[in-house]
Amino acid sequence: MVLIGGRWVVVQLWQSISLPVSPPLFAWLVLGDMVLALWQLVGAWRSLSRWVDSRARGEMLLAGRVAMVVTAVVSVTHALDQAARETAALAPVSFVGPRPLEVRNRVAYLTGDISYDLLARFEATPMKDVSMLDLDSAGGQVFAARAMAKRVMAWGLDTQVTKRCYSACTLIFMAGSRRDLGPEGELGFHGYLLQAQPLPIDVGQEEAIDRAFLRDQGVTASFATQAFATPHRDIWRPDRQVLIAAGVLRD
Structure with missing residues (x-):
């Protein structure tokens, strides 16, 4: 719930933002997203490790670690995608037409x-x-x-x-x-x-x-x-x- 569900909520919040926003605000949003993602990953890792130690199920630990790595990769990719959206919105491509003589x-x-x-x-x-x-x-x-x-x-x-x-x-x-x-x-x-x-x-x-x-x-x-x-x-x-x-x- 904290890791997967939390990431889903963050993605939805990003989609609700109308880009572009001011560069300082965008930088704070990305920084906040990365800090939140790091907190979610560390918390999930510790919780999974404690749960596995008490039940001695190594395959569950492996599956959890794979899930966290995938979540981390998806989070970074999503942040880069938002940065691309922000850049494109700030500098839209325009058709300049034929070059005059x-x-x-x-x-x-x-x-x-x-x-x-x-x-x-x-x-x-x-x-x-x-x-x-x-x-x-x-x-x-x-x-x-x-x-x-x-x-x-x-x-x-x-x-x-x-x-x-x-x-x-x-x-x-x-x-x-x-x-x-x-x-x-x-x-x-x-x-x-x-x-x-x-x-x-x-x-x-x-x-x-x-x-x-x-x-x-x-x-x-x-x-x-x-x-x-x-x-x-x-x-x-x-x-x-x-x-x-x-x-x-x-x-």
């Missing part, structure tokens, strides 16, 4: 493969102090690029490329209100390679959608056609004069 001097830097993860980072970036999007990507997912392009247009952002912007990245670039290419910058175009299972994708239809988008953004029909005429395994990198003449770059 780097922003410097009103320019947001969109770097890496075009993907829905990058789209989430783009959307998580506060745009109140951003006027231009700097692009550096070898391409990626066309549908994610379209979503980013819509946001660039909705937010009225300018776009620039100081390094490279290939394939799907060019859709985002073409969405800019103003479009600028740095001295070392390159734009690269080619046809699509779209794969999705189990739904089939009509590559020609998707290219036609984005060809029309380029026309809507002021690009000449011949350039829009050439942009998708290059096979996917290759890339077309038109020079600055061609880009200016075709209406790709816009002040």
Whole structure:
């Protein structure tokens, strides 16, 4: 009753406490629990030893000792579990969300493969102090690029490329209100390679959608056609004069 029953009562009392509590109070509770457990174990050991000595039943002493060892282990484990609960309650895990893009001097830097993860980072970036999007990507997912392009247009952002912007990245670039290419910058175009299972994708239809988008953004029909005429395994990198003449770059 004192050992097993007392431990059960202590466990129930612990469960009734709403964690977290103040660290000093928690420390006193754990210390009190350990002192009580030690008192229970010593008392039970002495009582069992006296009872066995008077009746000379060694197997009962062995069983009692095993029970006390188990109780001690359970008590320590329970104390550690309560400590873990207290720590978790004091410092709950929170979802911080996607990491925003780097922003410097009103320019947001969109770097890496075009993907829905990058789209989430783009959307998580506060745009109140951003006027231009700097692009550096070898391409990626066309549908994610379209979503980013819509946001660039909705937010009225300018776009620039100081390094490279290939394939799907060019859709985002073409969405800019103003479009600028740095001295070392390159734009690269080619046809699509779209794969999705189990739904089939009509590559020609998707290219036609984005060809029309380029026309809507002021690009000449011949350039829009050439942009998708290059096979996917290759890339077309038109020079600055061609880009200016075709209406790709816009002040």
